[in-house]
Each structure stands twice: as C-alpha cells, then as structure tokens.
Amino acid sequence: MKNFKTEELEKVLKTRFFISQTASIYGGVAGLYDLGPTMFGFKQQLLEVWRKMFVVEENLLEMESSILLPYNVLKASGHVDRFCDILICDEVNQLSYRADHYITEALEKKKNNKNKNEIEEVLKRVDCMSCKEIDEVMAKYNIKTPDGNNFSKATNFNLMFGTTIGFNPGQQVFLRPETAQGQFLNFKKLYESNFRKFPFGSATIGKAFRNEISPRSGLLRVREFDQAEIEYFVAPGKKDFKKFSTVKDLQLPLHFKDSDHLMVLGEAVEKGIIANEILAYFIARTYLFLVRIGMDPKLLRFRQHKEDEMAHYASDCWDCELFSSNGWVECVGIADRSAYDLTCHSKASKVDLTFKTVLEKPYEVTRWTPVLDKKKFIRTLKNKYESFKTSVEALSAEWCEENRKTRKDVSSFINYEFEGQVFEIDVEKQVRKVVEENHIPDVIEPSFGIGRILTILLEHTFYVRESGRSSFKLPSYMCYTKVMISYLIHNEAYEEYIEELTKQLKERDIVCVYNRRSCSIGKKYVYSDELGIPFFVTFDDTFIETKTVTIRERDSMQQIRVKIEEVPKVISDMLSCRDAFPSLKEFGEII
C-alpha cells in the first residue's frame, strides 16, 4: 500500500516545517511539538469537518472549560489515584523506566521455543498489571537493568502535571488529563441549555496534558495534545437511538475476542457485540468522518477493549485504530462511561446532578426520616436555622435507621453535630408517595486524538511519484492554502495582476500564497506539492500578450490555460466539487 520509506515523509515534515520540537533552538523538549503553518492549516480544516459532522449534525452544545482543574475534581474523578503508569527504578543509579515497555522489550529477548506461549500471555497483559504483578514478573524472569543491577519495587507514577494557583499558600491544581471533566462539571447547565430534554450531547475541542514517561513517535505519544471529545448524555437504560437507522447497514471492520470480523452494524448490536445503538451510531459516524478527511478505509478498524484493559470509568469501549508505520494506533476511543463520572462528582461535591422523570405508576415508600422541633431550634439557632434544617433533611434513611439503634431508649434523641455543636433530633417512620424519580444519566463518550489522526492522515495520503518527488493526496477541503501563485521568470508587469488575483481569491475566502523565490518552476511545483497545495497558477511568457495563465492540479499534475479574470471562478468551482479530487478536463482543455 505504502510506497515510501518513513524517512522520506519525516524529511518533508521536518524541512517544510510541518512540525518542530518545542524550543528546538534550545535542544528541544521531549514530547512537546509546535505546528508550522501547513500542519496547523490541516488541523484547522480537520476540525472544521469535525464540527460540521458532529457539532452541527448532532446539535451538540460546544463549550470550553479551563485547562487548570482543582485537586478535588480530579480526586473525585479517580485521576489522582488511578491515572498512573508503573515505574521501575535501578537500585544503584536511580534511573527509572516505564515498566510495561521495559518488560516487553526484555521478555521479547528472552522468548524461546519452550516459553513462547507463556511469555506471550504475559505480554498481552503487561500494560494492565498492578505493581505487585509487575514485581512478580520481574522476579520470575529475572529482569535486570541495562547495567545488570536489580530494580527496586515497582511504583505508581501519576501522569498529571500539577501546579499551584494563588499564593500563600495557594491551592493545588492539575493540567487537565482530558477535556471530558469540564463537561461533566457543567452537566446541569448543559441540560438546561438543551431545554431539559434527553438525549443530548456536549463537545469540547482543546488541549489536554499527560506527563508521559516515554514520549515518542512524533505526535503519537506526546505530553500536550489536542482532544475533541463528545459527552453524549442519555437517560439510563435508554440507549436505543432513532438516527441509528441511518447507519445500521454499514459494514465495518470490527476486532473483538482477538479476531477480525467484517460486520454490519445492525447485526453487531442485535448480537450484543456492540453494547447499544448509541455506541454503534458513533462508531459509524467516526468511520464516515475519517474516510471523509481522506483516511484509507482499508487501514482502519474498531477494536473492542477487553475487560481488564478498560479505563477506570468505562463499561464498554471501542477504539478506532489506524494502521501506520508504528502498527495499529488507537486514535479515537468510543466509551460507555455509564453514570460513573456524574455519580463521583455528585458524591464528592454534594451537589445534586440528577434529572427528574415523572413516574407512570407512582408508588409508596416507608422510610426513616428526621423530625425537627421547629420552635425549639429556631430559638436556639436563630438565623442559622434554615441551613441547619437543610443539613438535617439531607440525612439519608440509612443514617436515621443506623443512629436510631444507638439511642438508650425509645424516648431519647439522636445526637447530630452541626457546626461543632451537638443537637438532639428525633426520627420517625414516614410513608411517602413517590411520583417522580431522580436519575443520573449515562454518558457515551467519543474521544478523538487530533494529533494522532493528523499524523496518520499524512501517512495515509503521502506518496512518492516515479520521478522521486513526493506529494499528499489530501482532499482539497482539507488544505488550508488552496493556491500557490508564481511565474516562470519574474516580470515586474505581473505584480499588479498578482495583487488583483490575490484580492479576488481572498474575497471568495480562498487562501493563496505568492511564491516569490527565483528558482525554477519545477522546484516550485515540488514545493507546492510537498505542502499539499491543490492548485498552482503560473504566469508565463505568453501572459503579457494573451492575459492567460496556467492552472496546475496537484494530483493529476495536469494543466489548463485560463484567462486571468476567470481564474477565481474556475478555482472556486473546482473547490466546490463534492469529489475530493476534481478532474481538470471539466474546466478546460488539458495542455
């Protein structure tokens, strides 16, 4: 499929300033990258397609939340305790390594005919092991450091970047590890914004951060990255989805139970392979999005997570994996997070994050309830009474029943502490009619790794021609700069025409660039192709007389000759072709 060496692509990415390691003039920082104008342009176009296909199409509420998040949010979400990789450390020189990577390399070398199957079983599980299991594997296979030293016990290393906000002493905050949390925290407001109707989704495009232990492979594993995340909120249990009918006949490459299956989505849902219609719908939309931006559909699959591989919050998860020179790479995760996050935040913040539904069949419940002697307490508490009352009324039936048992006798009271003081309250059994129910919604989360998608998109669309020159077969709507303008030999007389042409293209929102280098036109074509620019307009010797220029199309390398004043319209028409790659002969005679 791929007709080039990885180095050839890497050379273009580097010399043409697609990406550059951060602070490269200072030696660079591992895992941090800057995007040059061309790559940034691709990213913008990619996000525009994403917004159209997700935000606009699904009426998502796009919002933005802060990158800095306080400790208690990430404690509640589980990230403080569980967002870790395991480190192993040389007992002698203190050098540390990421355990799963180190063990994988070490065991690959130790593999032989006898232990092959056994080792492969270990390798399958190594990235989900606990510290204890890692220690056991290290001992069993006698894994040493590169210097032959022993490793000390494996330890958890939290991947979040922490800092302090404010001063004296300030408050601990983290750089968010995912954009999702900001959406969960605003669930109630989003719900209001959607007129209190389910299902609905929100979306955020933004930066997230992970202090990766071993950043590598360009934009594939970095410490600062772009996510586009959707949180789709659904009433619990209601995961059938009207729009699923629009995609149910789509046949997709699914990978589950260690094997590949080409399967129609409707069937996959019916058989319970994909947990529900909403998950399946977003799997389909993800596929359509990736193909639309130019990804090779043959190098794409959806892989189901195994039980022990899922993130701490997920109940079912499918990764969209794209094949690249680094093998299959996870680029989109589509997870059913159930009610995990909202439940955690509701408990930790003590704020109600439920929504109400009216019951078709109301019913009665009997429960232990606190009873207050209002007059007595108002006398004692005065203007603090209201907050005391709220606090008491929030006591659970379980608390009331439990504490009731601690009373000396039936006539005595329960002790309840409020603002450091102890009060005596009573409880009684009450019968209550339940007419509505509170629920915490489930959440389906499609999460896109934008940097990874971009990197692999460039791999899928890059190719080397017979001439040895390279280009990107990217759809024109994915290219920010649409036109390069230049000349065979510079002539001052061209300038006013180029200025006017540029102006007219801009009026049509067509971004163009004027190449003023004095090199050969061949070199300029090569440069333009390497930047993925779809069209090249050339002023040549005949211009002065004929007032015509040539338009060259990037993929076919064909050219047509067009009157200068018609260029904006012709290019505009070519760009509005729904085809990714317009055919020049519809617009003029090929020369």
Next chain:
Amino acid sequence: MKNFKTEELEKVLKTRFFISQTASIYGGVAGLYDLGPTMFGFKQQLLEVWRKMFVVEENLLEMESSILLPYNVLKASGHVDRFCDILICDEVNQLSYRADHYITEALEKKKNNKNKNEIEEVLKRVDCMSCKEIDEVMAKYNIKTPDGNNFSKATNFNLMFGTTIGFNPGQQVFLRPETAQGQFLNFKKLYESNFRKFPFGSATIGKAFRNEISPRSGLLRVREFDQAEIEYFVAPGKKDFKKFSTVKDLQLPLHFKDSDHLMVLGEAVEKGIIANEILAYFIARTYLFLVRIGMDPKLLRFRQHKEDEMAHYASDCWDCELFSSNGWVECVGIADRSAYDLTCHSKASKVDLTFKTVLEKPYEVTRWTPVLDKKKFIRTLKNKYESFKTSVEALSAEWCEENRKTRKDVSSFINYEFEGQVFEIDVEKQVRKVVEENHIPDVIEPSFGIGRILTILLEHTFYVRESGRSSFKLPSYMCYTKVMISYLIHNEAYEEYIEELTKQLKERDIVCVYNRRSCSIGKKYVYSDELGIPFFVTFDDTFIETKTVTIRERDSMQQIRVKIEEVPKVISDMLSCRDAFPSLKEFGEII
C-alpha cells in the same frame, strides 16, 4: 450610552450559561472560567472575523506552539526575572496583598486638600514601582494592614505557573505567559516559509496563563486566557509600510501625554507621535476589526504607554482601551518589541537568529581571526575536528584580541578549551571583504486579549427594551446560532417539517436550534433574544392550512410571513447582507 445596570447583564450571563466559574459545583476557583455554548459561539465567530481581517488579509503564517515552555526559554526572555507583581505581607498573620492595589486603596482614603497633588503623582506611578520604592511609600504614608499591623518588606512574586516535565528528577517548565515566545523560537523556520522575504508576520491564537494575585471582574482579569498574537518581523529600520496608505486618512482617538487627541493617522506618524507606519497600520486595523465585530467606536481609544510603564521588551507601545463598567480596560496591545526577544534567544541558545542582506556597497574590515593548523588538529581530534573547527571559527574578534594580549610573547599561542581539553590556537589580523550583513529583525506585536474583548463587546451590545426585556445588538455574523425554531402550541404534524427545515438550514451551514419547551411564545422570544439569536421561526395555527411560518428579526422585533420551503433561502439572503442588521421589509411584508 448604557441604559442598563451591570447586574442585569450579569444575570443574563449567569442564568443563560454564557460563563461559569470553573468547578462551580465544588465552590469554584478564582480567576478560572468555563464558557457555555452561546459565549463559545461568539468567541468562534470573533476569531473567524479576526482570522479573515488579519491572518488572511496580511498573509500571516498562523502556527501553534506548545503551552509548556522550558525554563531556559523564559529565563532568556526575561520572564523568570521580571514577570512579577509586588506582594506585601502582614508581619503578624502572614496574609499577603498585591502592593499596587493595596496602596491605591489606602492612599485614596488618605487624600486631603493638602496632599492631593502629591498623592495623585504617587498613584500614577504605583504600578511601575520597584520593591524599594513600594517600601518607601509604605513608610512615608504609614500604611498598615487591615488589622493595623506592619507590613514586612515588599517582595516580587512571579506570575508564571511552574511544573515539572518528565521524572527523576524531571525538568522545570512553565505554562507560557504569552503565545509570542513560541513564534520567536520558530523565527528561522517561519522566515524560510515566507521565502526569506521581509516584512512578514506570524500569528498564534491560544491559551496563556498568569497566576494573578487578585483575579476579578469576570473575564477581565483571569488566570487562564485566550490571546491572539501577531509577530510582524521587519528588517531593522524599515518600518515604512506600503499598505499604510490604505488607512493613513483614518481619524482615531489617540491618548498620549495625559490627554485625548482626535488625530489622522498620517499626521500622527509624520509628527513622530506614533513611532512608525507599521505600528500605525496595525492600530488602524485593530480599530476596523473592533468596529466590525460590533464594538461602539465612541467607547474606544488608543493610549500610548509612558516610558516607565512599558513591558521590559517594548520600545513603543499603544494600548487599545475599551470603555466598560470597569472604566477604560486595555484589550489590545500594539508594541514595538524591537529586536529584544530574538537577541535574547540568540544569545542564550547560541543559535544564529539573523538573516542576511546583500550590501549595495561592499566594504573591507580588518579583524582578529583564529587560525588553525588543520593537519595537526585532525591528527589529535580525528572525527571531532569538524565540531572543534566550527567552535573555534565562532570565536569573536573581541575574544581573539583580548586573549592575544594574554600571550607571553608574539610567538606563543592562545589557550582554547574544547570539551574539557585545552588546545593551543593562533590568531592573526585578517582583511575581509564584507558583501552581506547579518541582522536580527525588529518585531511589531499586536496582541489581542480575546476574553476581555468578548466581555466588553457584550457590554457594548447589550440593552434593555422598554418592556424591561433585554437583548444583544450583535451583528448576525457574530452569532454562531442564527435561528431558533419553535411553535405557538405543539402539534405533532410540525415535526417532519421542522426536521426537514433543520436539515436544509444545515446544508447551508446555518446553525439552528429547535426550542421544544412548552412555555409561551413570548417567553421563547425573550430567551432567543437573550442568547443573541438573530432570527426566530414560528409555526403557528395557520401552518397546517397555509404551509407558512413567521420569521422574526431580533433587533426590530418585526415579523414577516414566509412559505416554509422559502425559509432557508430568505434567511440565507438576510445573513449575507453586508449590513450587520438586515431590514426585514426587503424580504417580505411586515406583519
């Protein structure tokens, strides 16, 4: 001008989820905010206008750089040492305050007829004082803490957020305090991308961070904020600018030397009030941009920084200030940073950040130059010779001359240390013909505070009607959601038509929202106006028979009746009016 109370606007911003303090369910974090869908929509539209008027119009190279920046970058740029506010701290209870704010409040109270002028002089300078000056003012006016205690000596507090990247021990990094640095670090690559031609600019839109001591006033002083920064690189001294002619007749409110002047830009440059044409050009473009997005031109001025007020890198600086309920607020800074940053980075990184120009008149120079005995050194250094040679050749003439003096006699050598070893090299006077010159370019930087602009834009466009209802008079191209669709009374028969209408609007890239609440149509209009949505489509009782709906325009509150199938085209036509506020009567009979 303003016909509302600040609280009325704040109420809309809060209840309609324009903004919300970060992690509000956990009590919130001072200085951090989330943007809800409506506010985020305005921001997107604002950035789209910005991109068109700056990136596309000026052919800027838009790029993206990482938020995390290593210590040495920010040490070189001066931020580690000088990006500080001054703190004063209660000697007894250790509570800290921002010195300039505390002194301002304290002195305002101490002002009387006798000391008025003197105190006002102090107040003018208080935000540029050194720690020593602050201590002097505190002593002179006997300023105490709120508890009547003494303050300890004033100290500098660095406003950058620091964290550690990697592990064991890791590397110190900061969250960038401005997006500019990432552009400076990539100057050479950007220069290449612009075909090595001057002048040219780059741009970055992105987050920056400052650990403000006293965050306040919603989005006006926050700890995480959006910047849109342009770095315009010019050959030193060449600050005349061809396109300045397009704006030179523009008359703008300039504020300098403590007074206001309405002045034509051409005159301001001629008189040397604005330092050069490029600065003046960007002042003009900034003005045109702000008016285009809907800002009130009467509440806008450009204020020149005083000598002692300028940032450590600036040589001339104009702030665009917008008038708001918080007084005049700096929203855009247009600074001449001269060659400051590139010079700092070049020195610190030891990487050449100059560009070459060919001299019209070559000349000769005599300078001390190192001389190497090639054969001898190759024998000693082997494959290290090349890097040794590069290192020696980079020695300055000053170094050679200086060290020449340290020699015992004319025939002995100079000691030169390379990779821990000392080598003997010779120097000699050489005459060299200079045909080209190296320069570090100057930089003009227009820097936009997006959050501040957005906040004040809402103030400038918000108004309360006679009915007591409020709305935003925002140009329709500034509104992300263009249409709200609803009904007088719900009828199941509308659903398929609403679905089809929604689909057709989406095909024209017109974002709409379907309001399914069952409240009165009046309440829905209020809601739609409060979100700034330009058009409202209503299905009423006549629909079933006539297949017509009404379209209501937000500002005039006028309505026209239109056939359902014509709605997409009519709305599309109204949106493509160049006027910010289309007149309905051109599109149908007012009802």
